[in-house]
Amino acid sequence: EAQVTQNPRYLITVTGKKLTVTCSQNMNHEYMSWYRQDPGLGLRQIYYSMNVEVTDKGDVPEGYKVSRKEKRNFPLILESPSPNQTSLYFCASSPSRDEQYFGPGTRLTVT
């Protein structure tokens, strides 16, 4: 089954404790992206990647890191999480940037 998977689905952590949210897709898509979704703000792009070893900043990259060492994986790294990073996070992949397939989401709470 073609899909985008994210792990974990739910995470509660404390300020400053490094964490990684994994994202994997099995559709051989070149374009992958991370978004955060907050009430009233819609989806905001954090980082995106056009291909392996190619990443670039979206609109809200501060406090986040990504890597794209393999085509299928695009992990999101929070080196020192803060409470303002409490949010719902979505990973997406796409054969072209305009038709994206989203993962199920990761709900992150930073206390």
Place this chain on the structure above:
Amino acid sequence: GQSLEQPSEVTAVEGAIVQINCTYQTSGFYGLSWYQQHDGGAPTFLSYNALDGLEETGRFSSFLSRSDSYGYLLLQELQMKDSASYFCAVSPDRDDKIIFGKGTRLHILP
């Protein structure tokens, strides 16, 4: 700055037709996409317009006017399951960033 504007909420009656508008102000334009998101779920792709005109996919249609920086999503024969949030999205320039609108919550009355 770059922005997309869409109504925050729209209410319609089951079986009717509803139109959700999206206007954009961006440095460039490569195409307009629409996504649906049910409560607790992930966004799902509905349609994409790169050229002016109407694209039809079943009960859903999407329209684009590049000269007016405007598009809309048209939902026909509304069903209760269409109650969801709808987002428009634009890729404004060649560096492949994507900008989403804040979303329109569609309420459907029986």
